Amino acid sequence: MRRNVIPDRFAIAKRSGIQKNVGILVSLRIPGRAFGPPGMMGWTAPPQRHLKCQDVVAGAPQRGRPSMKKFIRIGIDLGKRYFQVHALVSEDGRAVTRKLRRDGFLAFFAEAGPCLIGMEACGSAHYWGRELRAMGHDVRLIPPIYVKPYVKRGKNDAVDAAAVCEAVSRPDMRFVPIKSAENQASLMLHKTRELLVKQRTMSVNALRGHLAEFGVVAAKGVGHAGELLEKAKNDATLPEIAKATVKIFVQQLEAISAAIVALDKEIANVHAQSEISKLLAGVPGVGKIVATAIVASVPDPSVFKSARDFAAWLGLTPRQNSSGGKEKLGAITKQGNRYLRKLLTLGATSLLRVAGKRNGVLRDWLVALLARKPARLVSLALANKLARIIWAMMTTGEAFRTQIMARAGKPSMA
Numbered sequence: 118m119r120r121n122v123i124p125d126r127f128a129i130a131k132r133s134g135i136q137k138n139v140g141i142l143v144s145l146r147i148p149g150r151a152f153g154p155p156g157m158m159g160w161t162a163p164p165q166r167h168l169k170c171q172d173v174v175a176g177a178p179q180r181g182r183p184s185m186k187k188f189i190r191i192g193i194d195l196g197k198r199y200f201q202v203h204a205l206v207s208e209d210g211r212a213v214t215r216k217l218r219r220d221g222f223l224a225f226f227a228e229a230g231p232c233l234i235g236m237e238a239c240g241s242a243h244y245w246g247r248e249l250r251a252m253g254h255d256v257r258l259i260p261p262i263y264v265k266p267y268v269k270r271g272k273n274d275a276v277d278a279a280a281v282c283e284a285v286s287r288p289d290m291r292f293v294p295i296k297s298a299e300n301q302a303s304l305m306l307h308k309t310r311e312l313l314v315k316q317r318t319m320s321v322n323a324l325r326g327h328l329a330e331f332g333v334v335a336a337k338g339v340g341h342a343g344e345l346l347e348k349a350k351n352d353a354t355l356p357e358i359a360k361a362t363v364k365i366f367v368q369q370l371e372a373i374s375a376a377i378v379a380l381d382k383e384i385a386n387v388h389a390q391s392e393i394s395k396l397l398a399g400v401p402g403v404g405k406i407v408a409t410a411i412v413a414s415v416p417d418p419s420v421f422k423s424a425r426d427f428a429a430w431l432g433l434t435p436r437q438n439s440s441g442g443k444e445k446l447g448a449i450t451k452q453g454n455r456y457l458r459k460l461l462t463l464g465a466t467s468l469l470r471v472a473g474k475r476n477g478v479l480r481d482w483l484v485a486l487l488a489r490k491p492a493r494l495v496s497l498a499l500a501n502k503l504a505r506i507i508w509a510m511m512t513t514g515e516a517f518r519t520q521i522m523a524r525a526g527k528p529s530m531a
């Protein structure tokens with residue numbers, strides 16, 4: 118074994134001014150050299166590869182919950198398979214950007230502390246909003262049209278996520294309430310029914326057009342489809358191939374009609390379980406379908422500051438093009454929820470037809486308006502008024518005052 122001489126460690130400590138009772142001195146480990154007093158044989162130091170593990174001092178184990186990532190706010194651009202995240206770390210603009218897969222999306226936010234999260238109110242936004250809110254985050258949905266002004270040059274997922282992150286911080290931003298799973302299920306009934314009604318109308322119109330080529334005609338409307346089918350069945354001049362095709366239409370119409378009836382029963386059940394829906398059904402021109410659709414679409418009416426804001430959200434207010442102190446109003450904007458606007462317009466049109474059989478201030482207002490405006494415009498004005506009445510009832514819980522539109526010949530109830 119090779120002898121190596123190194124300086125006396127205690128002498129070095131003494132010359133350096135260190136007191137003698139220094140306690141435990143850390144061993145000097147010099148690779149390839151022996152340790153011990155001068156002139157004496159010492160043992161060879163361990164190989165270099167062992168030094169690292171021998172010099173490590175184990176610290177105390179950490180206890181409690183692991184540290185969580187801290188973000189000021191996060192903007193998310195939703196997608197089908199990938200999600201772009203823009204997480205703001207500080208107000209000076211430092212941010213963390215991530216492109217997450219669907220299976221790892223929630224895991225990222227599980228490691229983050231509670232913060233403000235913004236998303237566009239698009240497909241699957243309500244589902245992800247409920248999931249993130251359950252983790253303790255403050256989730257807000259923004260209409261896509263309100264995010265567009267914050268998009269900088271170009272457009273990609275990262276830019277969109279940054280725009281959402283910026284838009285959600287604005288104090289004057291308007292947000293969309295997150296719908297519950299029950300409300301979305303109720304709206305699913307309505308959307309499915311709307312689709313089936315459209316398919317039934319398309320089938321009847323196609324059948325009417327085909328039979329008209331053979332001289333078989335009937336009055337328009339789904340209600341006269343039975344008459345049209347009866348004529349086609351009894352027409353001896355109609356070819357057998359055409360009659361076989363008519364049978365296919367008959368089977369399709371019967372299946373669609375049965376499905377619509379089943380959906381109507383489900384909507385009636387939803388209506389019976391909702392006190393607000395039953396309250397709204399007392400408004401003339403508002404039935405079970407309109408009431409349940411409004412309750413499911415507007416879970417929190419307080420997000421609208423006034424009844425006019427609610428009517429504007431439905432697109433039932435005139436478009437403004439005012440300037441220089443001159444007010445110029447045009448046609449209705451047709452923005453917002455198109456399905457609710459259609460339902461209210463249909464309800465107002467049906468109510469307008471029976472307005473002559475009613476009494477009250479609302480009937481007098483309609484009669485005066487019809488004297489100077491077209492019926493179509495009056496029906497839209499009535500739909501606007503119905504929307505305002507509905508908002509007032511939802512926010513106050515007050516029942517409809519039947520004396521303003523009472524049936525003729527029957528006493529009004531306060």
